[in-house]
Amino acid sequence: xxxxxxxxxxxxxxxxxxxxxxxxxxxxxxxxxxxxxxxxxxxxxxxxxxxxxxxxxxxxxxxxxxxxxxxxxxxxxxxxxxxxxxxxxxxxxxxxxxxxxxxxxxxxxxxxxxxxxxxxxxxxxxxxxxxxxxxxxxxxxxxxxxxxxxxxxxxxxxxxxxxxxxxxxxxxxxxxxxxxxxxxxxxxxxxxxxxxxxxxxxxxxxxxxxxxxxxxxxxxxxxxxxxxxxxxxxxxxxxxxxxxxxxxxxxxxxxxxxxxxxxxxxxxxxxxxxxxxxxxxxxxxxxxxxxxxxxxxxxxxxxxxxxxxxxxxxxxxxxxxxxxxxxxxxxxxxxxxxxxxxxxxxxxxxxxxxxxxxxxxxxxxxxxxxxxxxxxxxxxxxxxxxxxxxxxxxxxxxxxxxxxxxxxxxxxxxxxxxxxxxxxxxxxxxxxxxxxxxxxxxxxxxxxxxxxxxxxxxxxxxxxxxxxxxxxxxxxxxxxxxxxxxxxxxxxxxxxxxxxxxxxxxxxxxxxxxxxxxxxxxxxxxxxxxxxxxxxxxxxxxxxxxxxxxxxxxxxxxxxxxxxxxxxxxxxxxxxxxxxxxxxxxxxxxxxxxxxxxxxxxxxxxxxxxxxxxxxxxxxxxxxxxxxxxxxxxxxxxxxxxxxxxxxxxxxxx
Numbered sequence: 215x216x217x218x219x220x221x222x223x224x225x226x227x228x229x230x231x232x233x234x235x236x237x238x239x240x241x242x243x244x245x246x247x248x249x250x251x252x253x254x255x256x257x258x259x260x261x262x263x264x265x266x267x268x269x270x271x272x273x274x275x276x277x278x279x280x281x282x283x284x285x286x287x288x289x290x291x292x293x294x295x296x297x298x299x300x301x302x303x304x305x306x307x308x309x310x311x312x313x314x315x316x317x318x319x320x321x322x323x324x325x326x327x328x329x330x331x332x333x334x335x336x337x338x339x340x341x342x343x344x345x346x347x348x349x350x351x352x353x354x355x356x357x358x359x360x361x362x363x364x365x366x367x368x369x370x371x372x373x374x375x376x377x378x379x380x381x382x383x384x385x386x387x388x389x390x391x392x393x394x395x396x397x398x399x400x401x402x403x404x405x406x407x408x409x410x411x412x413x414x415x416x417x418x419x420x421x422x423x424x425x426x427x428x429x430x431x432x433x434x435x436x437x438x439x440x441x442x443x444x445x446x447x448x449x450x451x452x453x454x455x456x457x458x459x460x461x462x463x464x465x466x467x468x469x470x471x472x473x474x475x476x477x478x479x480x481x482x483x484x485x486x487x488x489x490x491x492x493x494x495x496x497x498x499x500x501x502x503x504x505x506x507x508x509x510x511x512x513x514x515x516x517x518x519x520x521x522x523x524x525x526x527x528x529x530x531x532x533x534x535x536x537x538x539x540x541x542x543x544x545x546x547x548x549x550x551x552x553x554x555x556x557x558x559x560x561x562x563x564x565x566x567x568x569x570x571x572x573x574x575x576x577x578x579x580x581x582x583x584x585x586x587x588x589x590x591x592x593x594x595x596x597x598x599x600x601x602x603x604x605x606x607x608x609x610x611x612x613x614x615x616x617x618x619x620x621x622x623x624x625x626x627x628x629x630x631x632x633x634x635x636x637x638x639x640x641x642x643x644x645x646x647x648x649x650x651x652x653x654x655x656x657x658x659x660x661x662x663x664x665x666x667x668x669x670x671x672x673x674x675x676x677x678x679x680x681x682x683x684x685x686x687x688x689x690x691x692x693x694x695x696x697x698x699x700x701x702x703x704x705x706x707x708x709x710x711x712x713x714x715x716x717x718x719x720x721x722x723x724x725x726x727x728x729x730x731x732x733x734x735x736x737x738x739x740x741x742x743x744x745x746x747x748x749x750x751x752x753x754x755x756x757x758x759x760x761x762x763x764x765x766x767x768x769x770x771x772x773x774x775x776x777x778x779x780x781x782x783x784x785x786x787x788x789x790x791x792x793x794x795x796x797x798x799x800x801x802x803x804x805x806x807x808x809x810x811x812x813x814x815x816x817x818x819x820x821x822x823x824x825x826x827x828x829x830x831x832x833x834x835x836x837x838x839x840x841x842x843x844x845x846x847x848x849x850x851x852x853x854x855x856x857x858x859x860x861x862x863x864x865x866x867x868x
Contacts, residue, residue: 684731699743704768746816776806
């Protein structure tokens with residue numbers, strides 16, 4: 215029984231093989247023609263249930279579709295011509311943009327290749343499909359591609375014209391040198407953008423014209439004379455980019471916002487990159503550029519730059535090489551008209567000097583300097599900060615004047631920040647230089663009693679600060695604003711209190727004297743009552759050099775007016791003090807001179823140092839009361855008292 219079954223199986227196998235071979239031999243090969251051109255496939259199409267199935271690769275390569283395959287679901291997804299088609303292996307249902315459609319035949323895997331129904335997929339993508347039974351040919355003609363985008367682009371990376379179609383197209387650029395015109399033909403392409411001419415306000419292109427010709431679309435670009443261009447077509451042949459390299463038209467060293475700037479001028483934007491080499495060179499690479507300069511270098515020789523060399527390194531790449539004489543720091547700025555390298559300044563020298571009591575500090579550079587100057591009254595430190603600057607490698611700090619004359623310190627010893635004691639100058643006690651990355655900071659600690667004044671140098675490449683002696687250094691002055699607390703003093707014509715005018719002038723005078731180096735004590739720093747003996751005791755305990763009491767006069771007759779100054783003979787210098795102060799005070803008030811008088815007021819009688827008491831004006835006189843509370847009058851009175859004290863101590867008035 216088993217032998218009979220085996221024989222029957224063999225007979226059926228042979229018959230099936232002979233029939234299959236005969237059928238294959240009798241079926242002609244299916245030919246494919248897409249848009250008039252024959253298409254060869256590595257695996258022949260098959261005919262099944264009257265429908266042609268082709269390898270999925272045909273769809274991808276010839277209909278411009280994107281195909282995705284899912285092993286898990288055995289599903290083919292085709293995206294093209296605005297459609298998404300999904301077919302499942304073995305299923306006679308498919309979806310197009312989500313809508314289900316019945317199929318005559320399903321997608322299949324044949325000889326490990328995925329085959330899909332050609333007519334269904336092609337028509338779903340908007341193509342026309344025809345079958346020629348005589349030649350066994352399937353003809354497919356897709357809709358003509360449309361030119362959907364003509365866009366002029368200009369940004370920081372360059373200038374370009376973008377042409378984009380909705381399907382693969384052939385692009386045929388042609389340059390007409392005699393008219394500086396570039397034409398781009400797109401055969402069998404239909405315009406989906408408006409026809410016409412668009413003027414372009416650019417140095418590279420004058421206008422762009424788009425027209426529909428009988429054989430396709432035509433884009434005409436009117437170029438500036440001699441303007442180069444480069445064309446790049448995308449791999450899917452849907453996009454053509456025409457790049458217009460910028461021309462490098464100038465290289466100059468300029469001063470911009472107070473800093474040295476190397477400017478590379480171009481006719482348009484481009485891509486740029488700066489690199490530093492080990493042998494002190496800056497290399498500026500300009501991509502999308504063409505050289506439009508004579509020669510190959512510019513000589514600078516400004517102390518830190520030797521020469522600037524340039525060349526066309528590639529068809530669209532220009533390199534600019536800056537030969538440096540020492541390391542610099544810089545900032546890169548890019549614009550539509552070029553690239554700039556702005557160099558941070560180098561401090562080449564610092565000098566400190568003094569002659570007698572006065573002196574100066576000076577910082578010099580081969581580049582323009584911008585700086586800030588800050589004084590700290592509490593520590594006596596004066597700080598010069600130069601942002602973005604560096605110390606020159608071989609620079610020196612020079613100290614001159616006094617016993618420190620000729621002392622030099624190399625910058626190499628200062629760059630990390632160090633304190634340097636200065637013993638030979640009267641005006642400076644300590645120097646600190648910090649050459650940290652990105653800035654230079656010079657701090658000098660002034661001796662007590664010095665002030666500073668900025669001085670304009672020959673140009674912005676020099677910073678000069680004068681150090682001026684303060685003549686009241688070492689002097690202790692006690693100021694005594696009259697009255698306070700419950701003792702309001704005299705009451706003015708309009709009800710104002712004397713104590714307030716006295717204290718206002720005393721505060722202004724205190725600040726003036728301290729700026730001149732004096733040690734100033736105020737008997738009544740808060741609004742408290744204090745008798746005359748206590749005030750005198752404060753001055754005596756401090757061993758003050760001078761005592762000055764500040765008052766406003768009063769009388770029952772409101773017409774009384776004028777300025778007067780008092781002293782007592784406890785100290786023989788008191789009269790001289792009173793006379794000098796009055797000689798400045800009376801002209802400052804502009805009031806009647808009531809003279810210098812002797813009187814046994816407690817505060818000037820009980821003090822042991824030279825003492826004086828001033829009556830600025832009459833608070834009981836309406837006009838003078840108004841003056842006493844006028845800030846400008848108070849300022850004048852304080853300045854007069856300051857000058858009187860300066861002269862008393864042998865200094866010049868300010």
